[in-house]
Amino acid sequence: MTGQRSDARRNYSRILAVAEAEVARHGAAASLEQVARTAGVGSATVRRHFPTRQALLEAVFQERIQALCERADQLSRADDSRVALLDWLHDLVRYAVSARGLADVLTYEPPTDVPAAEPADAQAQHSCGAVLESAATPLLRRALRDEAVRPGVTFHDLLTLAVGIALATEHHAEPAVQADRLFTLTVEGLSPSPRPLPRP
Structure with a gap:
């Protein structure tokens, strides 16, 4: 369970760092799918952390x-x-x-x-x-x-x-x-x- 929480925190931090770069380039139109690909996670993982x-x-x-x-x-x-x-x-x-x-x-x-x-x-x-x-x-x-x-x-x-x-x-x-x-x-x-x- 602790390992799962650590993985989730790492995923969150990685997704957010990628999202910051994507938003800086594309503004509010930044693609959630592109964020997921660049972060190396699935779209479902992105949406678990950020539902919208x-x-x-x-x-x-x-x-x-x-x-x-x-x-x-x-x-x-x-x-x-x-x-x-x-x-x-x-x-x-x-x-x-x-x-x-x-x-x-x-x-x-x-x-x-x-x-x-x-x-x-x-x-x-x-x-x-x-x-x-x-x-x-x-x-x-x-x-x-x-x-x-x-x-x-x-x-x-x-x-x-x-x-x-x-x-x-x-x-x-x-x-x-x-x-x-x-x-x-x-x-x-x-x-x-x-x-x-x-x-x-």
Whole structure:
């Protein structure tokens, strides 16, 4: 039994390492079959560890998501609630631009191949988007309380903006530069603003 568990851990680590490389090359369209072939395991082994493509992608981006959660916690102690929220949102945009496939994971599209043993709503509670929402909502609530952002703004509004910018710029020659420009335009608006975007 111990040997089986060791084999399973080794398979998991190998599959995840291969998946990270495949996602870096192909984004969210990375082939699970190719991951299995490169890792030297069967497709059934991949699916035992990662029942859905979404589950595999979320495992690939787990460290980045955790870093964003930690960043939200750090910024929760900042004096200016508007600056804190915008700094975090800017970090999210940069992460989504630099990590190919992350924006696709954050689109909140419901999985189409959820196993019967795990209801869709249970999976959703542990999705990357849900984890980020839990971490960033205190920043947004504080900014709303301070009237530092427009009333009625939701986390999903912010996520949609970040994902939209990342997806719109991923094929540009310099996606990070273009994403920063669009982020600044989004925050400052089309007209001159008396409160320019704070610089990192």
